Amino acid sequence: EPEVTQTPSHQVTQMGQEVILRCVPISNHLYFYWYRQILGQKVEFLVSFYNNEISEKSEIFDDQFSVERPDGSNFTLKIRSTKLEDSAMYFCASRGQGSPLHFGNGTRLTVT
Amino acid sequence: GQSLEQPSEVTAVEGAIVQINCTYQTSGFYGLSWYQQHDGGAPTFLSYNALDGLEETGRFSSFLSRSDSYGYLLLQELQMKDSASYFCAVLPYSWGKLQFGAGTQVVVTP
Numbered sequence: 001e002p003e004v005t006q007t008p009s010h011q012v013t014q015m016g017q018e019v020i021l022r023c024v025p026i027s028n029h030l031y032f033y034w035y036r037q038i039l040g041q042k043v044e045f046l047v048s049f050y051n052n053e054i055s056e057k058s059e060i061f062d063d064q065f066s067v068e069r070p071d072g073s074n075f076t077l078k079i080r081s082t083k084l085e086d087s088a089m090y091f092c093a094s095r096g097q098g099s100p101l102h103f104g105n106g107t108r109l110t111v112t
Numbered sequence: 113g114q115s116l117e118q119p120s121e122v123t124a125v126e127g128a129i130v131q132i133n134c135t136y137q138t139s140g141f142y143g144l145s146w147y148q149q150h151d152g153g154a155p156t157f158l159s160y161n162a163l164d165g166l167e168e169t170g171r172f173s174s175f176l177s178r179s180d181s182y183g184y185l186l187l188q189e190l191q192m193k194d195s196a197s198y199f200c201a202v203l204p205y206s207w208g209k210l211q212f213g214a215g216t217q218v219v220v221t222p
Contacts, residue, residue, distance in 0.1 A: 045209040
């Protein structure tokens with residue numbers, strides 16, 4: 001069964017550094033998402049992406065965040081200058097038209 | 113906007129049946145989804161109701177009533193491995209975000 005893949009599984013970075021989290025969505029899906037989950041809290045929406053542009057973003061998704069689909073398969077989340085409070089699990093997800101969301105296994109980001 | 117409410121925790125013994133309710137306030141949507149998440153893991157898709165009524169997938173069933181703005185997930189023949197958080201989520205007509213409830217922690221005891 002096709003799946004969403006994310007790399008790396010764990011990223012440790014120092015405060016102020018830039019990180020790029022990578023995702024390969026399911027190949028025939030059209031809608032792409034990033035969610036995050038701070039330890040012990042619920043899954044929070046960050047951004048959705050469709051037709052090569054952001055379709056919606058949350059208040060969490062400020063100017064420090066950006067997303068890109070640099071080619072036909074990858075979908076990346078960049079955090080320009082990480083803060084301690086960015087430490088969380090980051091989940092990429094994708095879906096087809098009207099179909100449920102499928103999540104990747106996540107990247108655990110630890111900012112020290 | 114969307115808001116979804118579900119109980120924070122449910123405890124039951126192995127072999128029992130558990131029903132997790134989800135009430136929502138939202139405008140038009142494709143359907144109601146349910147996800148399971150074990151500690152530290154990714155949300156895993158369990159079930160999706162596009163239409164009113166019951167959907168059965170093995171030991172898990174899900175129900176939707178749009179007129180009552182209500183759905184539930186039914187877990188039957190509970191097993192220890194079913195201990196996890198369960199989230200309901202609404203998929204809106206727009207291509208926007210899937211909004212999750214806060215999750216229900218299911219604790220299965222021997």
